[in-house]
């Protein structure tokens with residue numbers, strides 16, 4: 626993707642805060658190892674910069690697709706554990722093995738096919754995924770799990786490096802489903818004669834909200850909380866201080882004084898009710914600043930300014946309290962003086978969760994890093 630290096634819209638990522646969040650959440654998890662979840666361009670923060678910055682601290686990385694894992698192998702590390710948590714086509718087992726990328730085993734069928742696709746001398750490392758109640762991917766049936774383990778043990782081309790599960794509801798005050806999944810995971814672990822090196826279930830929510838480590842889980846897969854955000858969307862009190870990592874700013878590129886009755890942007894959905902100063906910002910829905918943000922706010926020097934008219938593909942318009950010159954900095958997410966717009970505020974306006982907000986900011990927006 627072409628990066629907008631010559632446009633004043635930018636994301637500033639505070640890597641120091643990010644690492645501090647990672648340490649805090651890891652310590653709270655009670656797990657020996659921390660895996661940084663850096664899929665989806667490190668939740669919009671930049672996979673290269675985030676992964677390199679936390680490299681000395683983490684045991685490994687978790688991603689969603691094989692290409693992300695291959696990127697980490699070629700650009701970041703030859704030695705760390707790199708796990709693809711999604712299902713990779715079993716025909717690509719050889720490519721993963723050659724690059725020492727661990728794949729997820731979701732079923733017996735999958736591992737049988739993966740073995741067929743390994744060549745002489747190749748070893749594929751895998752983490753077996755147990756579906757304990759998320760019902761997305763993984764093995765539900767303990768007999769199938771036993772068969773998978775036996776099948777792998779009978780082969781000299783596959784190494785079980787981990788076993789894991791994923792929680793559907795670790796971010797809620799109602800822990801019924803969560804506790805059920807924990808019990809199911811412990812039952813699945815009983816099927817193993819010897820546990821693999823990595824046993825992992827904690828995502829950010831489980832790491833933060835669950836005070837009790839089950840004594841066997843030894844790795845935490847930390848995503849959203851490393852990026853300074855509450856996994857529960859405010860539903861559960863966060864018992865530690867997460868620091869902001871993400872700021873989005875732009876600059877005014879044109880200023881106009883409208884007369885009463887003038888209309889703004891596609892569909893003419895906003896009409897000036899008096900003489901009004903408005904300004905254009907070079908950011909739009911193609912960057913992840915979506916149309917639902919019409920009617921929301923940004924921050925200029927002396928407070929909030931409303932986003933008026935439809936958000937376009939590459940631009941949007943704000944209403945100013947008075948004239949500001951071209952080049953004035955505008956904060957779309959972040960702090961200015963005493964005022965603040967958070968990712969959660971944007972999520973509320975977009976009627977979604979903080980995860981989606983940050984992932985939607987694509988690579989067209991340039992990123993700057995505060996180390």
Ligand SMILES: Cc1ncc(COP(=O)(O)O)c(C=O)c1O
Nearest residue numbers: 662710791828829846847848849
């Ligand atoms: C399997 C799995 N583990 C861990 C994570 C990280 O979750 P979080 O960002 O809530 O920490 C995800 C994220 O979606 C995931 O899919």
